[in-house]
Amino acid sequence: MKRTPRPVSGRRAALWGLILALAVPCVILGQSLDIPSKKWGLSFGNSREFSGLRFNFRDGGVRRVTGVNITLWQPRKDNQEAVIEGISLGLIPGGAHLRGIQFGLLGVAAEKSGSGINLGGLGLGAGEDLRGINFGGIGAGAGGSMTGLNIGGIGIGAGHSVTGITIGGIGAGSGDNMTGINIGGIGIGAGHNVTGITIGGLGAGAGDNMTGINIAGLGLGAGKRLSGINLSGLAAGAGERMAGLTVCGLAAGAKEINGLTLGGLAVGGEILKGVHLAGGMVHVVKDGRLIGFAGSPFNYIRGSQTGLSIGIVNYAFRVKGIQLGLINIVRDNPRYLKVLPVFNTSF
Secondary structure, eight states, X not given: OOOXXXXXXXXHHHHHHXXXXXXXXXXXXXXXXXXXXXXXXXXXXXXXXEEEEEEESSOXXXXXXXXXEEESSOOOGGGTTOEEEEEEEESSOEEEEEEEEEEEXXXXXXXEEEEEEEEESSEEEESSOEEEEEEESSEEEESXXXXXXXXXXXXXXXXXXXXXEEEESSEEEESSOEEEEEEESSEEEESSOEEEEEEESSEEEESSEEEEEXXXXXXXXXXXXXXXXXXXXXXXXXXXXXXXXEEESSXXXXXXXXXXXXXXSEEEEEEEEEEEEESSEEEEEEEEEEEEEEESSEEEEXXXXXXXXXXXXXXXXXEEEEEEEEEEEETTSOGGGSEEEEEEOOO
């Protein structure tokens, strides 16, 4: 025999009908209906301090909510001191400090900080810091720092530092430092230092130092030092020093370059230490130094060479070592020893 489902009791249906009838005016008028207590349980409306399950249209003047907070719209401007702990759900949930799990169909807005799992369908933002898993369908940003797993469909940005695993569909940047694994579909940039594994589809740069494994489709640049494994489709440069393994499709340049450097066309600087290879020219500027090895068709050392250079044409002011090539020029040699075939050195 088939069982007939038991109908909802008339008393239960009447009770829920009464609750909803009382709750809707409270939500609209900014008041609250709280069951069984003003402080905990089930709340409909703008309760200011509550623990439990809470439903509200739009928060305003809230002090603290602990539990599950479900809101339809973004908070009012007078909600800038609210602390929401637990789970926040809605179109644009927000508050001063959001702690726990925050999910907004459109976005999540933290006036000050957000920590935990922060997910915004379109965007995610905080006036100060974001910590944890931070995801914005279009972008995510913080006025302070971002720490953890940071993902933005288009971009990621922070006024201060970004730390952890950071992925921006187009780009990612920070006003201060970026540390960890940093990936930007077009580019990565930081006002000061970039440290870790850095990958920019077109370029990556740092106002001060870039250290670690640095890869860019077109160019790498650092205002001061570029160190580690540096791979660039076209060029890499540093204002002060480049060190480690550097491979560029076109050219590499810095005031000082240490390590192993390979440039498709050129490698140049004031002080070159280590092994430097180029498809066109290794160039040391006037009064500079080469210490180590230079290999290219034209090794143009407008200063002192200590070590070995091999090319079609080798040129240096002074040589402590040897030049090997078709034409070898040591400018400071006596007249008849300035230009020699096969090899040359300072006499």
